[in-house]
Each structure stands twice: as structure tokens, then as C-alpha cells.
Amino acid sequence: MEMVVLENEPEVLMENISNKDNRDTSAAPGLKLYRCVAVSFGLLCILQIALNISLRPPLNHTNCISNSEDMTTNLTEERDELKRKLDDLKSHQNVLKSERDELKRTLNDFAHRSNNGWLYFSHSFYYISPIKKTWHDSRNDCLQREADLVIINSKEEQEFIQRWVKNLMWIGLSKRDGIWKWVDGTRLTQSLWCAGEPNNHKDSGEECGEIRGCGHDHGWNDEKCSNSNFWICEKKMAL
Known part of the structure; x- marks a missing residue:
């Protein structure tokens, strides 16, 4: 069997390696630019978040306290109004009870006198x-x-x-x-x-x-x- 000798193979190999190095070298500036853009965009996002936080109106504790006091006052007034209405109902109930008792006494007296010879006119x-x-x-x-x-x-x-x-x-x-x-x-x-x-x-x-x-x-x-x-x-x- 005869051996085939490639006399030009080392040169081709060296040429391929050289081309690869050239491609890597030419691609390096683009990759760096992409990384710079990404980092810059990230920084912009962080700055935007910080700016939004700084511009947000602070929580007004005074308003919260004031609203709470107003709600408590309203509830107290409603409770007092309900209590007054309840007292009025109880008072009216007592009046009706007194009128009922008086009418009952009158009817009993009427029946008693009618049955004992009294004349009505x-x-x-x-x-x-x-x-x-x-x-x-x-x-x-x-x-x-x-x-x-x-x-x-x-x-x-x-x-x-x-x-x-x-x-x-x-x-x-x-x-x-x-x-x-x-x-x-x-x-x-x-x-x-x-x-x-x-x-x-x-x-x-x-x-x-x-x-x-x-x-x-x-x-x-x-x-x-x-x-x-x-x-x-x-x-x-x-x-």
C-alpha cells in the first residue's frame, strides 16, 4: 500500500488557525459594545427606579390620624343618636302604657258604676x-x-x-x-x-x-x- 504524502497540509492548518484568530479579534469590539450598552441600560433602570422613589409623595401620617379621628367622631355621633332614639322610644312606650292603664281603670269604673245604679249622661x-x-x-x-x-x-x-x-x-x-x-x-x-x-x-x-x-x-x-x-x-x- 502506498502512502500519500500531503505536502501542503501544514500550511493549510496554519492558515486556518490564523483565520480563526482574525475572526476572534474582529468580533471582540462588537461584544464589548454590547456589554457596555447592557450595563448602561441597567444603570438607567436603576436610576429611574431611584428617581421614582424620590419623587413619590411621602405617607402623610397626619392625614391618617385626622381621618381616624373623624371616623371615631362620626361613630360616636351615630351611637349617641341611636341612644337618643332608643330613649325616645322607651319614653313613648311608657306614655302608651300609662294611657292604657288609665283607660283600663276608666272602663272598670264605668262598668262598676253602671252595675250599681249610677246614671250616665x-x-x-x-x-x-x-x-x-x-x-x-x-x-x-x-x-x-x-x-x-x-x-x-x-x-x-x-x-x-x-x-x-x-x-x-x-x-x-x-x-x-x-x-x-x-x-x-x-x-x-x-x-x-x-x-x-x-x-x-x-x-x-x-x-x-x-x-x-x-x-x-x-x-x-x-x-x-x-x-x-x-x-x-x-x-x-x-x-
């Missing part, structure tokens, strides 16, 4: 006594019944009483310090006296008022308070 109950007593004793009896001797305020009330009265019945009218007054202290202004009355007959001290028959009607007469008569009690009770 125009917001008042009337009790007609079955026995006779003096004017003062008659009034005491009415007071014990949580009432008083009748006060006649109108002709209509007088006409109602006329349907039930016995002759000679005490009413809540008496003379005090020379002035005729009702048992509640009001002065007599409208009167239904019989003709010629009051006359204090023979100066006998007729200082108490009674209902009596005079003519075809019942009217008032003055009489001595110590006489014994029937009487009429009145209990005002509006429903």
Missing part, C-alpha cells in the same frame, strides 16, 4: 241617694264615692236630672262669704232658681241649694244646710 255619672242627710253629710257621702254633689252647667243637664229627681234634693251649690258658689269653687253665673229665690226666708240662714218643684217645673231653692234631704252625686267621666 253627657260625660258624667249621677247617683241618686235613697236616703236623706244634711247638705254637708250628703257631700261627704259623694266624696267617699269618688264624686261630689252635682254641678248643673246647662238647661239640658237640668232636664236630664228632672227625670230622676225626688222632690227636695241637695245639689252642689252653697253660699260662702255672701257669694253662691259650686262645690268646685266656681261662682254661680247661670241659674235656674224658682221665682223669688233665693230669698233666705226670714233670715233663717238658707245657704245651701236644693232642687224642688216650683210650678210645672223643677227649679232651685235656698234652704238651711242642716235640713235633711235626698241628694245627687256627680262623677265626671269622659269616654
